[in-house]
Amino acid sequence: MKFLALKDVSLSLLQQKVKICFNSISRNKSYSAMRIEIDGMSKLLTEICIMEKRExxxxxxxxxxxxxxxxxxxxxxxxxxxxxxxxxxxxxxxxxxxxxxxxxxxxxxxxxxxxxxxxxxxxxxxxxxxxxxxxxxxxxxxxxxxxxxxxxxxxxxxxxxxxxxxxxxxxxxxxxxxxxxxxxxxxxxxxxxxxxxxxxxxxxxxxxxxxxxxxxxxxxxxxxxxxxxxxVIPYLKMLAPLLGYTGNYGNMGLFGVCDWNVYGTFYYVxxxxxxxxxxxxxxxxxxxxxxxxxxxxxxxxxxxxxxxxxxxxxxxxxxxxxxxxxxxxxxxxxxxxxxxxxxxxxxxxxxxxxxxxxxxxxxxxxxxxxxxxxxxxxxxxxxxxxxxxxxxxxxxxxxxxxxxxxxxxxxxxxxxxxxxxxxx
Known part of the structure; x- marks a missing residue:
């Protein structure tokens, strides 16, 4: 579901990059330093274009x-x-x-x-x-x-x-x-x-x-x-009792799930x-x-x-x-x-x-x-x-x-x- 485009945030970041670049020029920074800033702006512009296109x-x-x-x-x-x-x-x-x-x-x-x-x-x-x-x-x-x-x-x-x-x-x-x-x-x-x-x-x-x-x-x-x-775990939970599984202390959870732990093996994935x-x-x-x-x-x-x-x-x-x-x-x-x-x-x-x-x-x-x-x-x-x-x-x-x-x-x-x- 789309809630908001990222481009407005990216544009804000781009404005910051532009300011940094001009500050670099005003402070007489080296060409290489300015080049790094410009390359960063270029990459950010590319990302904005990709996101706008994706939207x-x-x-x-x-x-x-x-x-x-x-x-x-x-x-x-x-x-x-x-x-x-x-x-x-x-x-x-x-x-x-x-x-x-x-x-x-x-x-x-x-x-x-x-x-x-x-x-x-x-x-x-x-x-x-x-x-x-x-x-x-x-x-x-x-x-x-x-x-x-x-x-x-x-x-x-x-x-x-x-x-x-x-x-x-x-x-x-x-x-x-x-x-x-x-x-x-x-x-x-x-x-x-x-x-x-x-x-x-x-x-x-x-x-x-x-x-x-x-x-x-x-x-x-x-x-x-x-x-x-x-x-597949939900179906295993349905089938396990048919194979003789009686749970732990009345809790029918699988792979480490019990009354004191709801975070089983596959919980995080x-x-x-x-x-x-x-x-x-x-x-x-x-x-x-x-x-x-x-x-x-x-x-x-x-x-x-x-x-x-x-x-x-x-x-x-x-x-x-x-x-x-x-x-x-x-x-x-x-x-x-x-x-x-x-x-x-x-x-x-x-x-x-x-x-x-x-x-x-x-x-x-x-x-x-x-x-x-x-x-x-x-x-x-x-x-x-x-x-x-x-x-x-x-x-x-x-x-x-x-x-x-x-x-x-x-x-x-x-x-x-x-x-x-x-x-x-």
Whole structure:
């Protein structure tokens, strides 16, 4: 997800370099000293050009738009998935549709890796710029969304049939949500889990940047290989009891995880970090595959990942009824099956090498705001779209209408200086 370009910081650094160069001249420094300063400016200008070009590459804009729409589509499936056996047809439609779009968040994360590396500022400046830019939208939407849900469910449509909606929508319940976001998100602010996670990603990016700048291609490949192994751990945790594993003191964690230690063997090389490094790797070392080879690898890989995701969800629901934690394992963004779907999408869109356009860039610039505000409109759209329509038509209709409405709202907010910072 793109939050801010690096070019403004780089331009500031360039201005400092220019001042240093002219100071060198005024102090009658040697030609060699001035040459070093000029070379430094030249390199910085090159980096600025690369970053500006990266910000406007068509395939990156397309990937951001696609990832954002898939997130909206995924959330539009939730009210139907929540029906389970109450309406089996709707449930199955939502499972197969929702499973198809699981690459949504990993693609967003990979965009972070594409846009933020290399980091050309010190750690403190990076934190102030990146995390500082997220905090205000996080606070604003953490307070506004519960209010909107409260108003809608109490005064506009209290008779909603949306089975996915959970929580306390009394005055007291809403009031509690207005400050407990300092601990975590709630149902009304479900999409904001990403921002909490992203702050953690930002903490580690300057450190990763230092390693990546000196890492060899083979070293990055080794890390990615270890990360791929970590993607299988959730399934091992499900299967271990079937092989006789009883855990430690009731804790079913693996590889050193127990009640007094949550940091197991693969803890530090797992999760979304791998997607960021994978994106960096694929941009720095693009796959030199022909289209025939690309499609010959990515399409079967995506298909297998999709089958594991969709059928795995149904099998988990069958053999672990009522165990929602196990259901989520199959839909984990950092699971091997979702990775098998994410990698092909990224590689294919990267290989398309789409030209940038003003329209594409403008829509892409709205994606962060759309992500922040869309969730409440998903619930409203569920009640608006005719219930007699087939579930798949309702889901597609909801996703398209919510995406467009959210985009228009964000576009309007970006035009007003007082609200612009809340959506970008």
């Amino acid at each position: 406007t590459i068509g395939w990156i804009d397309l990937l951001r738009i696609l990832a954002c729409f898939l997130v909206v589509f995924s959330h539009c499936c939730d009210p139907f998935t929540a029906q389970f056996d109450t309406n089996r047809a709707n449930f199955l439609t939502a499972v197969f549709s929702g499973s198809l779009v699981r690459p949504c968040v990993p693609l967003f994360v990979m965009m972070t890796g594409v846009l933020l590396f290399p980091v050309r500022m010190d750690m403190i400046a990076f934190y102030k710029k990146r995390i500082g830019r997220i905090i205000i939208p996080l606070i604003f939407w953490s307070m506004l969304l519960p209010i909107l849900f409260f108003v809608y469910l109490n005064y506009i449509h209290p008779a909603t049939q949306n089975m996915a909606i959970t929580g306390d929508y009394t005055w007291r319940g809403m009031g509690t949500k207005l400050y407990t976001f300092i601990f975590n998100f709630n149902f009304d602010t479900t999409p904001l889990w990403y921002l909490y996670m992203l702050i953690g990603i930002y903490f580690i990016i300057p450190i990763l940047n230092s390693w990546l700048e000196g890492a060899k291609k083979r070293e990055i490949q080794v890390f990615l290989g270890i990360w791929v192994i970590s993607l 797992s999760g979304f970090i791998g997607y960021i490094i994978l994106a960096y790797y694929l941009v720095k070392y693009p796959l030199a595959w022909s289209w025939k080879r690309t499609l010959g690898i990515t399409i079967p890989l995506f298909g297998i990942g999709y089958l594991i995701t969709s059928l795995g969800f149904l099998l988990t629901q069958k053999y672990f009824p009522g165990n929602y934690a196990n259901l989520e394992i199959v839909w984990y963004f950092a699971g091997i099956n979702v990775f098998m779907m994410t990698f092909p999408v990224f590689v294919i869109i990267q290989k398309l090498n789409i030209r940038s356009s003003v329209l594409l860039s403008r829509i892409a610039s709205l994606t962060f705001g759309i992500y922040l505000c869309h969730f409440v409109f998903v619930q409203i759209a569920y009640d608006i779209w005719e219930s007699s329509l087939p579930a798949i038509l309702r889901i597609v209709g909801m996703a398209c209408s919510v995406f467009i409405i959210s985009a228009l709202i964000v576009w309007g907010m970006k035009r007003w200086s007082y609200t612009r910072r809340l959506v970008c």
